[in-house]
Amino acid sequence: MKLSRNMLHWRDLLFELVSRDLKVRYQRSAIGLGWSLMKPLAQLAIFATVFSSILPLDIKNYTTFVFTGVLVWAWFSSSLTSAAVSIVGSREMVRRPGFPVRLLPALTILSQGVHFILALPLLFVSSWIQIGPPPISALALPALILAQFVFTLAICNILASLHVFFRDIEHLVGITMMLGFYVTPVFYRPIDANQDYWFLTAFNPMAWILEGYRAIFVDHTWPPLWIYGYVTMVSVPLLLFGHWYFDRVSNRFVDEL
Template sequence: MQIIKEIYAYREMIFSLVRRDLKGRYKGSVLGFMWTFINPLLQLGVYTLVFSIIMRNDIEDYYLFLFVALVPWIFFSTSVTGGSHCIIAQQDMVKKIYFPREVLPIAFVTSQFVNMILSFIVIFFVIIISGRGFNFIALLYLPIIMIAEYLLALSAAMLTSAITVYLRDIEYILGIISMAWQFLTPIMYPVEMVPERLRPLFNLNPMTPIAVAYRDILYYKQVPQLSTLVQGVGIGLLVLAIGIFVFEKLKRHFAEEL
């Protein structure tokens, strides 16, 4: 509770860092903030070309099947890999002034989360163009899944950012881990393709229920199963608790290590 109170007291600092990141992300580029929408569309085009034309499959409207899970994955992957550097990137601030160090990963993940929400405008547009429509009752569950993923991404960013201060190689290893993690998450394929005997192990992946829930809501237009919701939220809270615990232990010597 003390940590929460302290973070709340520094909420203006978090908002300021988020605004700075969002404003400076595409500063100097010709298209500017439009890249927020162009980036996911370009990735969608590449994956659709590969898996719908070159490596064909029988999934109906595969581009949409992929897109509704790909955008959330980009948010999570960026939070894990980019978040690992958020303490080191602000090392001058960490050395010179006092503030809850948790502010830095929170601000970074929140800015990525805002970016994902804006990208969902593109998702909704693509769904409307496709003619598949929406199940508005299922859409009511979308904020729950988004919050669960936010908690999971925040916990991962807290873990990686704290460990990277002491072990800089983590920043580079995470790129490989993220690539492998994507292929072990049902982003480009349905869960049903995983052999039955491997599914219990496969379901230990914390992003599996998140990806399944997004696809249930936006592609299959159905309310996610209760077990999927409980698993997604429960794993998010559990990993967040671990992330906070590790971060609290390691943050005491950030200034010396930096």
């Protein structure tokens, strides 16, 4: 019973914190949340122009293909970048007695996830125009979103904890996300097993997750079941380790801040 009350309290608190974060971020902005669509749309325009007309990659339905990659990667990348500084950047809340500090990394993922959800209708429209009406396999979308959330949370818990003690983490995450964008098949096909550097996509969890999204939006088929199995095998150990490490060091956060 107590656990249920805590869960409800945390849910309501997360909702309030996400709402506050979005209001503060877009306060006095003429476009407001519309800015969240500007970066992925700009990237889409660049990639669609360059790799469809100037240096064609010969990928069918490329606009939808690359739009899927850009949106999914943007949620992942922005979540990790924000989560790394989520504890250090929330000193007042961390120092407040009784505040569940554990919620801060999840808060950043949910906040960035709002932008992802707002952009999904545009992705559905792109898929509809290029390929056809939304398929029945779109019902698998919530499961994919959950799989990406859990995988992202597992990493964010670790990064947020480490950054309290090692302030270089923020810069390392920025560099890693920049490199990760190019070694993840965001704007190109996954590397075939008979080609050099095939392991960059074969053992890349974000490449697996992207394949699931593209199965829905580009191929109009059900995501392969192995995606959920592989992502779970990676996410669960990371999540358990992150939970253990967070609990171990969280009592030192106030002193370090």
